[in-house]
Amino acid sequence: MTTMLEGASEPSEVIVHHKTDKVAPVRCTAITDDAHEQADNLTNWDQQYDQVSPGRFYGRIDELHLGAMQVYNEHSSHALRQQCLVWPDAIWFGIPSNREDCRVNGQSLEATDILCRPGSTQFELVTPAAFDMLGIVVREKDLMAAAAAQGIDISTEDARQVARLRLPEQTLTNVRYLIRRIVQSTPERLDGCIHRDLLMMALLETLERETPNGAVPPSYLHRKAVVERIKDYVEQACDLPVTMAELCELACVSRRTLQYSFESILGISPLQFLRVTRLNRVKRMLSTGGSDSVSDAAGYNGFYHLSQFSADYKQLFGELPSQTLARHAAPA
Incomplete structure (x- = not known):
């Protein structure tokens, strides 16, 4: 390509490289x-x-x-x-x-x-x-x-x-x-x-x-099946179990097997899993409009002692359930 530069008496050759547009992420x-x-x-x-x-x-x-x-x-x-x-x-x-x-x-x-x-x-x-x-x-x-x-x-x-x-x-x-x-x-x-x-x-x-890397301990499949059995029940049931005895009965295993299964698969105890799951279900309901009442959401998930429930909820999430509800309430 040839172009005339301003102030020059003779044409000057200018090489113009082909440029592609930058694509911004x-x-x-x-x-x-x-x-x-x-x-x-x-x-x-x-x-x-x-x-x-x-x-x-x-x-x-x-x-x-x-x-x-x-x-x-x-x-x-x-x-x-x-x-x-x-x-x-x-x-x-x-x-x-x-x-x-x-x-x-x-x-x-x-x-x-x-x-x-x-x-x-x-x-x-x-x-x-x-x-x-x-x-x-x-x-x-x-x-x-x-x-x-x-x-x-x-x-x-x-x-x-x-x-x-x-x-x-x-x-x-x-x-x-x-x-x-x-x-x-x-x-x-x-x-x-x-x-x-x-x-x-x-x-x-x-x-x-x-x-x-497909290596797993010999007990992996059995322990995972035990955990999945409890998880599936908790996901679908409204009336959740609250004791180790009930969990053992659901999983058809001993207390020791249940404990080892949860600790190896999820890194927490079965009772901790149950408590944390129920509290998270309450928070999800309060955050997404699933309930407009703290007591209703707590009761639905098996928490009937509201003062203890509120203390447990605040310990886990750093705020009271009423604060969660207020933060996510639809504007009037």
């Missing part, structure tokens, strides 16, 4: 003091969280969308039990900040494990206090198309069959560093297409080098 940050709201703040996930450890909750999600790829860091101040579901035709990869006391479907994590689950497949996470999860969700067809374009032969079968993938330590370090840097960057400092490609290459390397 979509970024959002959600901060909340309610674990139940935290579950709804991760875009396009279907989730339900129960707060397990006591005190006022703080949660933050920093989320980027690079085309159809979702990248995020989720922080939670308190221990949670999470029921999670990723959108269809996608695969989720998660890197926890702390593997101790973190479980996926009742399975503990080893030193270099990452988590993975396909879309439309419900899974359960148990996470400790002061916890961060780095995550990527990508459409499976995009992942396979990227592999084909690079001439890389990969399979997503391991990610479908097991919830834990073991990585070489350096691969894990590299992937963690890349995700963290991208999530922490401001959108104007990122070209969405370039960083999407960087993350896609990191995922391809992950799938090339992973080893499925």
